[in-house]
Amino acid sequence: MTDVLKVPTMAEMMAAGDKPEVLFWVGCAGSFDDRAKKITRAFVKILNATGVKFAVLGTEESCTGDPAKRAGNEFTFQMQAMGNIQVLNAYEVKKIVTTCPHCFNTLKNEYPELGGNYEVLHHSQFLQQLIDQGKLAVQGGAFKGKKITFHDPCYLGRGNDVYEAPRDLIEKLDGELVEMKRCKTNGLCCGAGGAQMFKEAEKGNKEINEERTEEALTLTPDIIATGCPFCMTMITDGVKLKEKQDKVNVFDLAELIAQANDL
């Protein structure tokens, strides 16, 4: 398969007098973090393969302000939010999909009061819709017999009550979905939320990602799946800490679908 991705920007589309049906909000992790960039590319491959008419903001995108808000800096958050809303509204964006639950939550819940009203979807929901609409068919073969557990990102699960879309996607892979004891509403955080990603943890007797990874490993899964670039970092680090990286892979939902369809 070709590795050349078609990634039109809003500016390009606008110049061509065209409009996308959905804006893909890439997010900072998706743009800059080496591991998360792979998720971004996997998701774009699916979008390209299914012929979804989308665009990104590219260099006009900026941090949603989520970590600033959670760290307590409401000024920085609102400066970011209002700047982004100006850009989004100028392009008359109506629908947004993002691969980051933190961007998802902020855009969906915290932007409306500041003047940004969009239909916002997490990529698990968007992929689910593509399947429901018959635009995406997942080939199960690659994951037959594989044990997959799903780590609920807090801002997707408890934060916004999205529990089923990710699981429905995994079911489509023909693997065996196994649940951790702490899953869905009882899911345990990976440790990155609330801007913890950007600082050392307070003194304790263990890192949160270690606690969570240990729980996942008790299931002896082949794959730990997640839907958040920050959970990805934390769980991947946890698996390395436990020296299980040769046995257990950590993948985003988009990567699993892309792999299944050999994209």
Next chain:
Amino acid sequence: MGISNIIFILIFAAAVLLFAKHVKFIVRNIKLGKDIDRSDRKDERLKLMIKVALGQSKMVKRPIAGILHIIVYVGFVIINLEVLEIIIDGIFGTHRVFSFLGPVYNGLIGSFEVLAILVALACLIFLIRRNILKIPRFHKPEMKGWPYTDANLILIFEILLMSAFLLMDAADYNLQQRGVDHYVKAGAYPVSVFLAPLLSGMSDSALIMFERGMWWFHIVGILGFLNYLPYSKHFHIILAFPNVYYSKLDPKGKLDNLESVKKEVELMMDPNADPFAAPAEPQGEPERFGAKDVFDLNWVQLMNAYSCTECGRCTSACPANITGKKLSPRKIMMDTRDRLEEVGKNIDSNGGEFKDDGKSLLRDYISEEEVLACTTCNACTEECPVNIDPVSIIIDLRRYLIMEESKAPQEWTMMLTNIENNGAPWQFSQADRLNWKNEA
């Protein structure tokens, strides 16, 4: 009307007045909080209250404690119907005034008895869980001292009240069987019938003394318990209802947008704003960003503090606490209540004005270390059986630290500088945001 009726009326009136006074103190304290509009979506709120507070839907997430709690709760509510009869009897010197209801009365008394024994047993199991099995969430640092004693006192109190009720019935049953004057044959005694033989050796007068003794113990105990509530975590039996009704209906992930910040940011972003314009007349004191003390929190957050019954489900699900950090969401609520009580007493002893005591919720009660450890994962708000929201308090304390004191861990300061300078929490140029497109 005899002397005992007058004594009863005096005790009853004193108990009710004392309780009302204390409730007034708590309501005033809660109103020290800032305003927040929760008057919207009334139908949804009512339904939530019926489901979560009345229906105990979140309690049964942990089935053992949940079912035992429902027994105590249902028992408590229903047995209190009996208190109505006791009060009327106490005032007018009647005995079992509702006995004219006949079979209905028998059914009621019978079910009270069954519930009473179930409540007593449930409380006994609760005592065992706390003191013998030592369930970890009841033994966290914030539970040392009064909170631990408080929990045990409540359980012992309830066992004593239920025992008095059943023993009173047992004596009454004996007296009814003997046809003693004033003791009408009424009621059904499915439980106390087994206790009755224990008392059958007593003389009529001794039995009457015993029955009256238990009657007085039961009602004075209930009135005493009523006045104990405001000092105790047990106040949740009242506040659970409004607390759920006024709880946050938005998705858990959503944090509020500070209005005070919004105005300033809008001004900064407005290209038409005149930078040399004279500032508008300041309207009162400028609002503090975030929370340093209880005055800076809103009344729902303060009501949350009084509604907490310290069950610790939040703390037992908190990822920070599980991994040994100091943060405990339960402690956040207990500290907020303790500080609010202190502030309330300060106001009362200074003629209605708060006199600066040099203390604040932040630092004197809740440390920076605790505030910084939260991942905002909402495990605590999900767990709380009465929808308390510790995360909102933690965020407000962070807002004060970072916006009023510019105090943040160095890494956060760098992260914030990056967002402000290059639109990402890391030091990457915004111009490189699309580079991933061409990277294999």
